[in-house]
Amino acid sequence: MIKKICFWLLTTITLLFVLFPLAWVYLTAFKSNADIFDPRLIRFVVFKPTLDNFRNLFSQYPFWHDLLNSLIVSIGSTIITMLVAFPAAYSFARWNTGGGDLLFLTISTRMFPPAIAAIPHFIVFKTLGLLDTHWGLMLLYVFLNVSFATFLLYGFFDQVPKELEQAAMIDGYSRTEVFRKIVFPLIKPGLAVTAVFCLIWAWNEFFFAFLFTRNVARPVNVLISSFWGGLQVQYGLMAAGAAITILPALVIVGFMQRYIIRGLTFGAVKG
Amino acid sequence: MDRHESAGFNVSAESNEGGKQVGMGRKPTIWETLTNEKNFKWTLVVPLLVLLVIFAFYPLFYSMYFSFHDWGMQGNPVFSGLKNYRQLVNDSTFWAAFGRTIEVLVICIVVELLLGLGVALLWNREFKGQNIVRGLALLPLLVAPLTLSLLWYFLLDYNFGAVNQILSALGFQKVYWWAPNRALFTICFITIWQWFPFSAFVLLAGLKSLPKDVFEAARVDGASSAYTFRRLTLPMLSPLIMIIIVLRAMWLIRLMDPLFGTTRGAVNTELLDWIVYRTGFVMFDIGYGSAMAVVSWAATMVLCLLMFRQLMKSMAAGR
Numbered sequence: 001m002i003k004k005i006c007f008w009l010l011t012t013i014t015l016l017f018v019l020f021p022l023a024w025v026y027l028t029a030f031k032s033n034a035d036i037f038d039p040r041l042i043r044f045v046v047f048k049p050t051l052d053n054f055r056n057l058f059s060q061y062p063f064w065h066d067l068l069n070s071l072i073v074s075i076g077s078t079i080i081t082m083l084v085a086f087p088a089a090y091s092f093a094r095w096n097t098g099g100g101d102l103l104f105l106t107i108s109t110r111m112f113p114p115a116i117a118a119i120p121h122f123i124v125f126k127t128l129g130l131l132d133t134h135w136g137l138m139l140l141y142v143f144l145n146v147s148f149a150t151f152l153l154y155g156f157f158d159q160v161p162k163e164l165e166q167a168a169m170i171d172g173y174s175r176t177e178v179f180r181k182i183v184f185p186l187i188k189p190g191l192a193v194t195a196v197f198c199l200i201w202a203w204n205e206f207f208f209a210f211l212f213t214r215n216v217a218r219p220v221n222v223l224i225s226s227f228w229g230g231l232q233v234q235y236g237l238m239a240a241g242a243a244i245t246i247l248p249a250l251v252i253v254g255f256m257q258r259y260i261i262r263g264l265t266f267g268a269v270k271g
Numbered sequence: 272m273d274r275h276e277s278a279g280f281n282v283s284a285e286s287n288e289g290g291k292q293v294g295m296g297r298k299p300t301i302w303e304t305l306t307n308e309k310n311f312k313w314t315l316v317v318p319l320l321v322l323l324v325i326f327a328f329y330p331l332f333y334s335m336y337f338s339f340h341d342w343g344m345q346g347n348p349v350f351s352g353l354k355n356y357r358q359l360v361n362d363s364t365f366w367a368a369f370g371r372t373i374e375v376l377v378i379c380i381v382v383e384l385l386l387g388l389g390v391a392l393l394w395n396r397e398f399k400g401q402n403i404v405r406g407l408a409l410l411p412l413l414v415a416p417l418t419l420s421l422l423w424y425f426l427l428d429y430n431f432g433a434v435n436q437i438l439s440a441l442g443f444q445k446v447y448w449w450a451p452n453r454a455l456f457t458i459c460f461i462t463i464w465q466w467f468p469f470s471a472f473v474l475l476a477g478l479k480s481l482p483k484d485v486f487e488a489a490r491v492d493g494a495s496s497a498y499t500f501r502r503l504t505l506p507m508l509s510p511l512i513m514i515i516i517v518l519r520a521m522w523l524i525r526l527m528d529p530l531f532g533t534t535r536g537a538v539n540t541e542l543l544d545w546i547v548y549r550t551g552f553v554m555f556d557i558g559y560g561s562a563m564a565v566v567s568w569a570a571t572m573v574l575c576l577l578m579f580r581q582l583m584k585s586m587a588a589g590r
Contacts, residue, residue: 010393011404018408018468021422024433037431044433084318091315098316104579106319109327111521111575115547116564117326119557120333123344143326150319175311204415206528211552221417225531228421235425242418249413257406261472264412268514269473 025246028239029053036235053240061223062215063241070219070245072134074202077141081198082191084142085149090183092150093157094165103154107266110147114207117143125212132214140212141202148201149194151266156190157183189259196252197263203248220245331568337561344555355562365546365563369570371455372543376523378459379466380516386463387470387515394471395478409472411465420532423461424449454538461529466522470515477511478504510584517578524571543567 027045028036035047057063088106091097098105121140122131130136160183168178209219224241227234253260261269299307305314338355340348359365394405411419426432427448435445448457481504489499527544534540536549547567551560 007393007398011398014390014393015404015407017464018411020433021419021426021464022410022414024426025422040436044436084322087315088319091312095312097312102316102320106323108572108575108579109323111524111571112327112331113525113544113547113564113567113571114527115544115551115560116334116568117330118548119337119551119560119564120330121326122552123333123557139326143322146319146322200413204413204417206415206417206531207548210531221415225417225421228424228532233425238421238425242422245418246414249410252413253406253409257402257409260409260412261469261476264469265473265514265518269476269511 022246025239025242028235029243031236031239033236053236057237057240061237063220063223066218066220066223067244069134069213069217070203070221073137073141073217073219074199076134077138077145077202078195078198080138080142081145081149082195085146085153085194086191089150089153090157092154093160094162103151106147107151108147110144114144118208118211122211131212132216132218134217137209137212137217137219140208141198141205144205144208145198145201148266149198152194152197152263153187153190155262155266155268156187156194160186193256193259193263196256196259200248200252203245334561334564334568337558338565340558342557344557348558351558355559356566358559359562359566364541368541368543368546371539371541372524372526375455375459375462375526375542376520378456379462379523380519382459382463383467383470383519384512384515386467387472387474390467390471391474391478394475405472408468412468414465416465416528417532419465420461420529422532423457423464424533427457449534449538451538454534454540458526458529458533458540461533462523462526466519469519473511473515474508477508481507513578513581517581520574520578521571524574543570 024044027047030049030051030053031043031047032050032052035043092103125131125136130139164182165178168182169175173181204221205219206221206225209222210225213219213222220241224238224245227238227241304310337348339350339352341351341354342348390408394401398404426434429435429445429447429449432448434448439445447453485503486499489503494502525544526542527548530536530540530542530545536542536545541549544567547560547563550556550563554560
């Protein structure tokens, strides 16, 4: 009994610790400025709810526009990433192409400090007119996610027994048929997980978006960061914006809990 | 491990292709050359390699080139030999940022591991609502670091921040979380808050997969739980701990977003990537910024090479 109480006490503390800032976002999003800056603790939960922050966000700032940008760039970059990573991962897993060195090379690019890439990319993008365009940002996100996607998919392909494919080929299946009828059905969950991770990482990315976009292709994260003004910060707007951009994460936790750790460890831990 | 050269497989594949696609005595088309048995595996990786060369290796060489030049984004780059590197060696701001990055790396990894281990041990059992509880704890990992840093900046505000309000309601002194001697630790705190669930869930996965019989045997032999933990649990978790350390080090060495929403490199919190960013994009000193970037890249690579073999081994063990 005492053990059980201790367990739930510790669990509650952990959850409070984790959820406190997130709860704060959703509470603050519905507060008026007077309530946000009220130093009384009771105002943390007891206040007169208002939709003003959301109304201002959508009427005074291009929030829809930027949200749409985020969506376009995330989805576009995810599609391209998957198109590139999918065949490569299959090749690495099926034929051990490059004997492991190539795979290391691929994953090592994910460890490049972004700042090293940012300066030359900026210069090249400026020459090619890719600054502040959807395509430019999409390509950068493809680069950021592709090595990780390849590695993760490699882990999933690696689990498809190659004897299965050989048996099918001996039975007279062509390579396309083997792929379509045997490999693909087995790899489908892996594809979904990888795609979702590319989506969420592109959605959350800030540094490149901040450097490479101004108005036209600006994603919503950059808009939210602009509410931070050093001396004067518009917390209501910021919380309202954050409340909306956090929603995809909530949905994903609901659906894919058991794959999240797998994704974050590049597939090393099954979770 | 030889994946493709079992005889039966090759023969069948060849006869298959010979019969269906390549007619006798005709030059194969480009498509056939690309998809024949020998080239197909390379054809599949070409798009990836092209992408990596354009977006990763080309910028790397570009940066190396600029690091030997002086350039302010206008006019032509002027060759300056080792000047940038010589300047860098004596640049105390850069080395301070370097030191701080390592400090953050060590603090965050150690605390995350300890917290994570605690939570993993706590939740390594069946309990009511376990999926909901675990799901909620995963949330911070999926939220944009930038958004979180903006939130924490306000939560830790001296006057209006909820944390200080709670502290003073409980009778404690308010804390200047962003004071110059404390801000770096506050940044660490934010990062730890976001990432300790990562360690927790990796270790939880490890704890769940431990063989039951060994622990049974230890219990029968009368080993204390502390002894079992130290001599059985920890060694068996060590590949996973290694994975956590390597992956977290890779992420932390490039810690950047939490600075954007909070101090922006002020009050002694400038980290490695931030100083490169500031030199290149705020001061437009491309040459010097590139030299910093190259040194920072080299440091990352040393770290990776030291750890990657270990990581692959741990991964093979985990899989």
